[in-house]
Amino acid sequence: xxxxxxxxxxxxxxxxxxxxxxxxxxxxxxxxxxxxxxxxxxxxxxxxxxxxxxxxxxxxxxxxxxxxxxxxxxx
Amino acid sequence: xxxxxxxxxxxxxxxxxxxxxxxxxxxxxxxxxxxxxxxxxxxxxxxxxxxxxxxxxxxxxxxxxxxxxxxxxxxxxxxxxxxxxxxxxxxxxxxxxxxxxxxxxxxxxxxxxxxxxxxxxxxxxxxxxxxxxxxxxxxxxxxxxxxxxxxxxxxxxxxxxxxxxxxxxxxxxxxxxxxxxxxxxxxxxxxxxxxxxxxxxxxxxxxxxxxxxxxxxxxxxxxxxxxxxxxxxxxxxxxxxxxxxxxxxxxxxxxxxxxxxxxxxxxxxxxxxxxxxxxxxxxxxxxxxxxxxxxxxxxxxxxxxxxxxxxxxxxxxxxxxxxxxxxxxxxxxxxxxxxxxxxxxxxxxxxxxxxxxxxxxxxxxxxxxxxxxxxxxxxxxxxxxxxxxxxxxxxxxxxxxxxxxxxxxxxxxxxxxxxxxxxxxxxxxxxxxxxxxxxxxxxxxxxxxxxxxxxxxxxxxxxxxxxxxxxxxxxxxxxxxxxxxxxxxxxxx
Numbered sequence: 001x002x003x004x005x006x007x008x009x010x011x012x013x014x015x016x017x018x019x020x021x022x023x024x025x026x027x028x029x030x031x032x033x034x035x036x037x038x039x040x041x042x043x044x045x046x047x048x049x050x051x052x053x054x055x056x057x058x059x060x061x062x063x064x065x066x067x068x069x070x071x072x073x074x075x
Numbered sequence: 076x077x078x079x080x081x082x083x084x085x086x087x088x089x090x091x092x093x094x095x096x097x098x099x100x101x102x103x104x105x106x107x108x109x110x111x112x113x114x115x116x117x118x119x120x121x122x123x124x125x126x127x128x129x130x131x132x133x134x135x136x137x138x139x140x141x142x143x144x145x146x147x148x149x150x151x152x153x154x155x156x157x158x159x160x161x162x163x164x165x166x167x168x169x170x171x172x173x174x175x176x177x178x179x180x181x182x183x184x185x186x187x188x189x190x191x192x193x194x195x196x197x198x199x200x201x202x203x204x205x206x207x208x209x210x211x212x213x214x215x216x217x218x219x220x221x222x223x224x225x226x227x228x229x230x231x232x233x234x235x236x237x238x239x240x241x242x243x244x245x246x247x248x249x250x251x252x253x254x255x256x257x258x259x260x261x262x263x264x265x266x267x268x269x270x271x272x273x274x275x276x277x278x279x280x281x282x283x284x285x286x287x288x289x290x291x292x293x294x295x296x297x298x299x300x301x302x303x304x305x306x307x308x309x310x311x312x313x314x315x316x317x318x319x320x321x322x323x324x325x326x327x328x329x330x331x332x333x334x335x336x337x338x339x340x341x342x343x344x345x346x347x348x349x350x351x352x353x354x355x356x357x358x359x360x361x362x363x364x365x366x367x368x369x370x371x372x373x374x375x376x377x378x379x380x381x382x383x384x385x386x387x388x389x390x391x392x393x394x395x396x397x398x399x400x401x402x403x404x405x406x407x408x409x410x411x412x413x414x415x416x417x418x419x420x421x422x423x424x425x426x427x428x429x430x431x432x433x434x435x436x437x438x439x440x441x442x443x444x445x446x447x448x449x450x451x452x453x454x455x456x457x458x459x460x461x462x463x464x465x466x467x468x469x470x471x472x473x474x475x476x477x478x479x480x481x482x483x484x485x486x487x488x489x490x491x492x493x494x495x496x497x498x499x500x501x502x503x504x505x506x507x508x509x510x511x512x513x514x515x516x517x518x519x520x521x522x523x524x525x526x527x528x529x530x531x532x533x534x535x536x537x538x539x540x541x542x543x544x545x546x547x548x549x550x551x552x553x554x555x556x557x558x559x560x561x562x563x564x565x566x567x568x
Contacts, residue, residue, distance in 0.1 A: 001556070004556070005556065005557065008556065012553075015549070027519070027522070031522075042518050042522075045139060045515070046515075049139055049511060050511060050512075050515060053507060053511060057317060057320065057321070058321060060313075060317060061314075061317040061318070061321050061553075064310075064314045064317065065557075069310070069314050070314065070318070070557050075315075075559065
C-alpha cells in the first residue's frame, strides 16, 4: 500500500497540473473574455482562488505522497 | 449519578452550541433567500457598479471569505479559547445581519447602501468561517469517549435547519403582510429578528464553561503560541490538513451543495418547476432527512467515520446522473399527453399558453410573437400527485447522501488534529471544502450546462453534474486509500 501511495503521488501531481490548465484555459479565461461583470468576478475567483487551491494543494499532497509522508509508519 | 450529570452537561453544551450555530446559518441563508428583493433595494440592475458590488456580495462573502474567517478565528480559538471565540463570531454574525436589515435603500443614500451591504456580507462570511470549527470542537471536547460522532452530529443538523428556518420565517412574514408591505419594509423583518435570537443564544452561551480539553491544556501551558505556523508551517500537520481537504471535505462540500442547492436551482431553472413548489419539495425532503444526520453520526461511533462518508460520496457519484435524469423526465412536457390546452392573449405580441396533461402536470408558458418566430420568455410547470411524491423521493435520496458525508465529518475532523491547533487546523479544510469547492458548484455547474446546451448536447441538462461527480470521485479514491478508519479517540498529541 505504501508503494501504491508513492506511485499515486505522481498521478496527483499530474492531476494538479491538468486541473490548473483546465481551470485557467477552459473556465477562467473564457469567462473573463466575455466581459460581463458577473462573468468577470466568476473568472477572477476561478483564476485566483480555486486554481491555486487545487494546483498548489493537490500538487503538494502528491509530493508528500511521493515522498512517503503518508506511509503507515508516518501517520 | 455521574453519568446523569455528564449527560445533562453535554445536553446543555449541545443546546448552547447548536442554537448559536443554527442562528449563524439562518443569518447566512436569509441573505440568499431574499437575494431578489435585496437586489432591487440595494443593487439596481441598470447601474453597472451596483451590479458589480452585488456579484461580489453573492460570490465573495458566500464562500471566498469563509476560509479567512476560519484562519482568523481558528487562531484566536487556539490561543484564547473556544468559548470566547465562538461568542465573538455569534455577535459578529448577529450584528451584521441586524444592520443589513437597517440600511436605507439605494434610492435614499446612493452607493453607500450597496457598499455597506457588501461590507456586512463579508463580515457574515468571516463570522461563519469562525463559528463552525468552534462549535464542533467545543462539543467534541465535551463529548464522552466513543460518542463523539453522535454528539457532534447535532451540530451537523444546524446548517440544514438554518436553511429550513430561514425559508419558514420568510414565508410566515410574507403570509402575515401584504405584498406591498413586504416589499416596502417587511423583507427587513427576518434580518432584524436575528438580533433577538442572537441575544438569547448569547445569554445561554455566556454561562457555559470553557472546553475541558482546552482548559486543561491552558492550565498545563501546552497551548500553541502560534497556531497558524504550527498548523500549516509544520509538515507533519500540513499533510493532515491536505488529507482532510482532499480525502473528505472536498467531496463532502460538493455532495452537500448538490443536494441542498443545485437540486433547488435545477428544479427552478432547468425543469422550470414552479418556485414555491420547488421550495416545498426541498423543504419536505430536508425535514424528513434531517434525523439521518444523527443516525449516521451515531453509526460512525460504532463502525468508524471513514466508510460512511466515503460510501455517501460513492453512492452520489454513481447515482447523480440517473437521479437527475429521472427528475427531468418527471417535468418533461414533451413526452406527456395533453388533455386540454388554452391560449390567452396578454398584449399585442405576448400570449399565455396553459396546458393540462393527463398525469396532472400543468404548464404555463408565456411567449412573445414576432413576424418570424415565437420566443418562450417564461415557463412554469406544476406537478401533482405521484409525480410530486417521486420528485420529493429523488431529492430525499440526495439528502441521505448529505447526511452520510456530513453527519460524521465534524467528529472526523476534530479527531484528526491535536487540541492545541485543533480549531485552526479543522476549520480551514472544512471551509475550503464546503465553502469553495461546494460554494462554486452552482456557478460551475450552470456554466457546464449552458455550454452543453450551446453545443446542442441532447443530455445538456445532466452536464452540470460532471463537476460534483469528478470532485467526489477524486475525493473517494484519496479518502479510501489514505484515510485510516481510526478508533474514535481524540488526537491529543
